[in-house]
Amino acid sequence: MSDPVRPRTAVPDFFSACRHLPRSLRRRHWLSCAVVTGLSITVLGVLPGLAVAKRDTPAYLVQTALELPQPTQSIDPGVTELGAGEALQLAYDNEEGTWQTVEVARGDTLGGIFQRQGFPANTLERALASSHVQEIAGRLRPGARLAFHAAEAGRLDAMMFDRGEDARVLIRLLDDGSLDEQLLERQVQYRVERGTGVIESSLSAAAQEAGLSYNMVLKVARVLGYDIDFAQDLRVGDSFAVIYEQVFRDGEHVRDGDVLAVSFINRGRRVLALRHVHADGKIEYFDQDGRPLRREFLRTPVDFTRISSRFSLTRKHPVLNRVRAHRGVDYAAPTGTPIYAAGDGRVQFRGRQGGYGNTIILDHGNQTTTLYAHMSRFNQSARQGSRVRQGDIIGYVGATGLATGPHLHYEFRVKGSHRDPLTVTLPKPEPLKGPALDRFQRDTVAIAAQLELLESLRATASVP
Numbered sequence: 183m184s185d186p187v188r189p190r191t192a193v194p195d196f197f198s199a200c201r202h203l204p205r206s207l208r209r210r211h212w213l214s215c216a217v218v219t220g221l222s223i224t225v226l227g228v229l230p231g232l233a234v235a236k237r238d239t240p241a242y243l244v245q246t247a248l249e250l251p252q253p254t255q256s257i258d259p260g261v262t263e264l265g266a267g268e269a270l271q272l273a274y275d276n277e278e279g280t281w282q283t284v285e286v287a288r289g290d291t292l293g294g295i296f297q298r299q300g301f302p303a304n305t306l307e308r309a310l311a312s313s314h315v316q317e318i319a320g321r322l323r324p325g326a327r328l329a330f331h332a333a334e335a336g337r338l339d340a341m342m343f344d345r346g347e348d349a350r351v352l353i354r355l356l357d358d359g360s361l362d363e364q365l366l367e368r369q370v371q372y373r374v375e376r377g378t379g380v381i382e383s384s385l386s387a388a389a390q391e392a393g394l395s396y397n398m399v400l401k402v403a404r405v406l407g408y409d410i411d412f413a414q415d416l417r418v419g420d421s422f423a424v425i426y427e428q429v430f431r432d433g434e435h436v437r438d439g440d441v442l443a444v445s446f447i448n449r450g451r452r453v454l455a456l457r458h459v460h461a462d463g464k465i466e467y468f469d470q471d472g473r474p475l476r477r478e479f480l481r482t483p484v485d486f487t488r489i490s491s492r493f494s495l496t497r498k499h500p501v502l503n504r505v506r507a508h509r510g511v512d513y514a515a516p517t518g519t520p521i522y523a524a525g526d527g528r529v530q531f532r533g534r535q536g537g538y539g540n541t542i543i544l545d546h547g548n549q550t551t552t553l554y555a556h557m558s559r560f561n562q563s564a565r566q567g568s569r570v571r572q573g574d575i576i577g578y579v580g581a582t583g584l585a586t587g588p589h590l591h592y593e594f595r596v597k598g599s600h601r602d603p604l605t606v607t608l609p610k611p612e613p614l615k616g617p618a619l620d621r622f623q624r625d626t627v628a629i630a631a632q633l634e635l636l637e638s639l640r641a642t643a644s645v646p
Contacts, residue, residue: 539583
């Protein structure tokens, strides 16, 4: 499913301040604005977003029908938020010279970019006197953008690049050999939006009708993924309500923000998640009783997709064409789809293992291991012996080894014995207590009430 088209405000030109810079590139003062978040919900604000079911479809297992993007589109571990995601026009002219903006490609270095722009080596040395330039040189990622101003060929007068979401760095190379550095603050706003819907035929259709982007649906699925298996549990008639943030900068939509609160009615069971920021700044999701949703293991180590083969001791192998126990679960997904560590642990094995092809085995302690097979490639950070945390990308879906198509083969083992990953019991964590519980209840009472209002409006709109 592609992201639904949403109306947006006019997008200002990238580095639009450059249009107004005089010949001396005089400093322009930028005003910083406070980040604002509105959490109020009104009837008029909610009703247009409702997705109402006609309920004339039989209650059979609903199709997930949420296609994963191709790897070349967004499955790219190297892309960062540094200047990414903006629809930018990247070249400007003025009477003194030209602004040229370069988008960093895979394998680029700052030295290589300077060389392609025709700047001599001593220019790079001058620029690297800036701590900001040193920082960007050490973290160049595909998709980042750098702008250069040259009054004449081969002479760099100024450069500009983003530093995070809310700041932009302008560096001028002065005639006396010194640098003038300016940190330009940018207006960032967090807008609260909401959506609700009922699944009639597919989750993708309900989500699109409710105005949720593809990425926001994935966020919701990750938040609720400990309690709902989005690959097999969804049914026609299931419903959802979600309150979430959208991030805007200079009036332009930058990205989806966090899920603030979400409820999902799955086969009559209400699953609720409330976002809570701990005193130390850590963000975590809890149910209404203050019990963390996070479990020791993810139920599904890939973004929800189609189960192509289940745990079975009598399955006929599709390649060997004979009965052979299938001691795991297969998730069909496009080549390049990220695979996540199901839990905290250590990389016990990384390499090629017979019919499993490219394989990683994680040791989670307590004689529990998980296995991930048929990978197209490994994540470089997941090296043998290294520690990983739950949710870290350890590799990417492929079809190496004995496989008829791209998929993840996932196994869960306890004391060497295979368990069905779809049914293995995952113990619930302990709820908050004492002052921590009091703080959670105080901080989430308003958003929980707003979520209930959103659910009631959806239910009212569903009545014929």
